[in-house]
Amino acid sequence: MFKSLPLPLSDANATAGGGANAFGDLPEWDLSDLYPAPDAPELAADMDWLEAECAAFANDYQGRLATLDAAAMTECIHRYEKIATVSGRVMSYVGLRYYQLTTDGARAKALSDAQDRITTYTAPLVFFSLEFNRIDDAVYAALFSAGDLARYKPVFDRMRATKPYQLSDELEKFLHDSSVVGAAAWNRLFDETEAGLEFDVQGEKLNLEATTTLMQDHDRAKREAAAREMARVLNLNIKTFARIHNTLAKEKEIEDRWRKMPSPQFSRHLSNDVEPEVVEALRNAVVAAYPRLSHRYYRLKAKWLGLDKLQVWDRNAPLPTEAPRTISWDEARATVLGAYAKFSPHMAEIALPFFEKGWIDAAVKPGKSSGAFAHPTVTTVHPYVMLNYLGKPRDVMTMAHELGHGVHQTLAAKQGELLADTPLTLAETASVFGEMLTFRALLDQAKTPAERKTLLAGKVEDMINTVVRQIAFYDFECKLHAARAEGELTPDDINALWMSVQSESLGDAFEFMPGYETYWAYIPHFVHSPFYVYAYAFGDGLVNALYAAYADGLPDFQAKYFAMLEAGGSKHHKELLAPFGLDASDPAFWDKGLSMIAGFIDELEALDAQGV
Structure with missing residues (x-):
C-alpha cells in the first residue's frame, strides 16, 4: 500500500539536448515542492x-x-x-x-x-x-x-x-526486508544497463530514445540503419538482459508458489482489482481481431510504401505523402490544451500548471530516463510528468497521454493517499482519452482527404501499438513465465518466444530481419511491472467505448467523466462504468472498442480506393 517508484513507460533512454533548442524552450522539473x-x-x-x-x-x-x-x-x-x-x-x-x-x-x-x-x-x-x-x-x-x-x-x-495468498508473519517480514536486494536491485541493473547503451547510426552516437525515434524517420535507409544497430547492440548485451529476466521470473515463480497464486498473472489481476475472466475476454477478443485490424492495416501500408513486404523499420514509418515537420513545444502545448478545453475548460485549467510551474521535464538529455511517465507523487503535492520531446507528431500524442494521467492524478488526489491510486486498468483511461480528444481535434481541422488519411493512419498505428502490440506483449510474458517455470532460459529460448507472437500479431505483410528476435530485451514493462501491458489495451478499449457514448450525446457526459476520475481507487470498474451504460465484464464490450479501430481502417480502405 506504499507508493512505488515512478515507472518509465517507454522503450529507451534519451540523448543530447536540453533547455532551448529547435523545439523551443523546454521545461525542466522544479522538485522543490x-x-x-x-x-x-x-x-x-x-x-x-x-x-x-x-x-x-x-x-x-x-x-x-x-x-x-x-x-x-x-x-x-x-x-x-x-x-x-x-x-x-x-x-x-x-x-x-x-x-x-x-x-x-x-x-x-x-x-x-x-x-x-x-x-x-x-x-x-x-x-x-x-x-x-x-x-x-x-x-x-x-x-x-x-x-x-x-x-x-x-x-x-x-x-x-489477498488473504488467501498471504504467508506467515515471519516470511512476510523476510520478503519485505530482502526486497531491496531482489526485484528492486534487478530493476536498477536493467535501468542502468539501458542508460549506458550507445548506438552508432550512420556515424552518429545515440542512446536508445533517439535510436528508436529514427525508426519513424522519412528516410528508409536511416530507419534501417537504426533498426540494425539496435539489433547489434542488444545482441551484445543479450546475456545480461536474459539473466535479469530469468532471475525476476524465477523469483516471481517462487513467491507465487509459496503464496499459492493460481497463475503468474493472478497477482497483477488482484492488484488491478479486475477479474481474470475479464482480462481473458479482452485478450481473446483482441487476438481474434488480429486479421481485421493489424493484418489488414499493414497490408495497406505495404501498398502505400510500394513494398511487397514490410520490414520492422517500416512499422512506424511515416506515409510517403506525409511531409516531414518538426512541431515546436509551443505548438504542441497549444494543440493539447486546445483539445482539452474544447471538451471542457476545466480539463485545460487542471493541465495548465504542468506547463507553468515546473511540473514537466521535457528535454532529451544524456542519462535521462526513458520515454514518458506521469508520477502522482503524493496527494499533498502534485504529479510530475516526464517526456523526451523530439518534435515528432507522436510526441504531441505522448504529451496528451501523460497530461491525461496528470489530470486524473490531480482529480483523484482529493481521495487521500490510500484511496487515490487507481488500478492500472483504469489508470490508462484518462491518458488514452486525452489522446483521443487531441486526435479528434486534429482530424476536425484536416483540410484535405490526404491530410485526413495521414491523421487516420497515424491514429490506427497508435491504436494497434496500444491494443494489438500490448496484447502480443502480454502473450509473450505469459509464455516467458510458463517456460521459466520449467527451467533456465537461454537468450535463444527467449528470442524464440518473442518471435512466436510477432508474426501472429503483425501478420503476413511483415518480413523479420535477423536480429529482431532480441527486441524483447529493451522493453521495461516486463522488468518493472510484470503483466502491466494489458492495461493499455484495457484502457484503449474502454476509452473507445466511452468516446462513443460522448459522441452519441450521453447527457452530462463531462460531469460523469470527471466524477469517474475523481473517484480514484474508491470504486470498482463496474461501479465506475455504470453511469455510462458500460460493463467491461460483458465479452461484447471489447468488440465495441475494436470496431472503432476497424472503422478507421474501413475509411482508410475507402480513401485508398478513391486514389487518395
Whole structure:
C-alpha cells in the first residue's frame, strides 16, 4: 500500500539536448515542492519522523487491531496513511531526481540509501495487513459500515482479497526486508544497463530514445540503419538482459508458489482489482481481431510504401505523402490544451500548471530516463510528468497521454493517499482519452482527404501499438513465465518466444530481419511491472467505448467523466462504468472498442480506393 517508484513507460533512454533548442524552450522539473534540495533539513526530518513513527505505530497497534473500536480504528488508519504519505514523498523525490540523470552515481546512491532506510523503517508495519486480514468477517463488516471507515472500505476490501495468498508473519517480514536486494536491485541493473547503451547510426552516437525515434524517420535507409544497430547492440548485451529476466521470473515463480497464486498473472489481476475472466475476454477478443485490424492495416501500408513486404523499420514509418515537420513545444502545448478545453475548460485549467510551474521535464538529455511517465507523487503535492520531446507528431500524442494521467492524478488526489491510486486498468483511461480528444481535434481541422488519411493512419498505428502490440506483449510474458517455470532460459529460448507472437500479431505483410528476435530485451514493462501491458489495451478499449457514448450525446457526459476520475481507487470498474451504460465484464464490450479501430481502417480502405 506504499507508493512505488515512478515507472518509465517507454522503450529507451534519451540523448543530447536540453533547455532551448529547435523545439523551443523546454521545461525542466522544479522538485522543490517535494524538498528544496537532497540535503534539505526537511528531508532529513521526514526520515527521522518515519523511523520513530513506524516503531511507535507497531508498538501501539500490533496484536490489538481486532480489538479496536471505530474511533480507534479510524485514528489507526489515519496514522498509517500519514506514514504512506511521508514515505511516498521521500521516495518520489529521490526517484524523480534519479530518473533525471540515471548515470549519476550520487543520485543512484541517494535512491538506494533511501530505499534501504525506508525498507528498514517500515519493516515493523508488515504486521498490519496480515493482522488486519485476520479480523473476523462479521466484525470487519460491522466496523466499516459507517462513518469515515466506510469511506476506506474499498481499500481494505482489496487488501482482504489477498488473504488467501498471504504467508506467515515471519516470511512476510523476510520478503519485505530482502526486497531491496531482489526485484528492486534487478530493476536498477536493467535501468542502468539501458542508460549506458550507445548506438552508432550512420556515424552518429545515440542512446536508445533517439535510436528508436529514427525508426519513424522519412528516410528508409536511416530507419534501417537504426533498426540494425539496435539489433547489434542488444545482441551484445543479450546475456545480461536474459539473466535479469530469468532471475525476476524465477523469483516471481517462487513467491507465487509459496503464496499459492493460481497463475503468474493472478497477482497483477488482484492488484488491478479486475477479474481474470475479464482480462481473458479482452485478450481473446483482441487476438481474434488480429486479421481485421493489424493484418489488414499493414497490408495497406505495404501498398502505400510500394513494398511487397514490410520490414520492422517500416512499422512506424511515416506515409510517403506525409511531409516531414518538426512541431515546436509551443505548438504542441497549444494543440493539447486546445483539445482539452474544447471538451471542457476545466480539463485545460487542471493541465495548465504542468506547463507553468515546473511540473514537466521535457528535454532529451544524456542519462535521462526513458520515454514518458506521469508520477502522482503524493496527494499533498502534485504529479510530475516526464517526456523526451523530439518534435515528432507522436510526441504531441505522448504529451496528451501523460497530461491525461496528470489530470486524473490531480482529480483523484482529493481521495487521500490510500484511496487515490487507481488500478492500472483504469489508470490508462484518462491518458488514452486525452489522446483521443487531441486526435479528434486534429482530424476536425484536416483540410484535405490526404491530410485526413495521414491523421487516420497515424491514429490506427497508435491504436494497434496500444491494443494489438500490448496484447502480443502480454502473450509473450505469459509464455516467458510458463517456460521459466520449467527451467533456465537461454537468450535463444527467449528470442524464440518473442518471435512466436510477432508474426501472429503483425501478420503476413511483415518480413523479420535477423536480429529482431532480441527486441524483447529493451522493453521495461516486463522488468518493472510484470503483466502491466494489458492495461493499455484495457484502457484503449474502454476509452473507445466511452468516446462513443460522448459522441452519441450521453447527457452530462463531462460531469460523469470527471466524477469517474475523481473517484480514484474508491470504486470498482463496474461501479465506475455504470453511469455510462458500460460493463467491461460483458465479452461484447471489447468488440465495441475494436470496431472503432476497424472503422478507421474501413475509411482508410475507402480513401485508398478513391486514389487518395
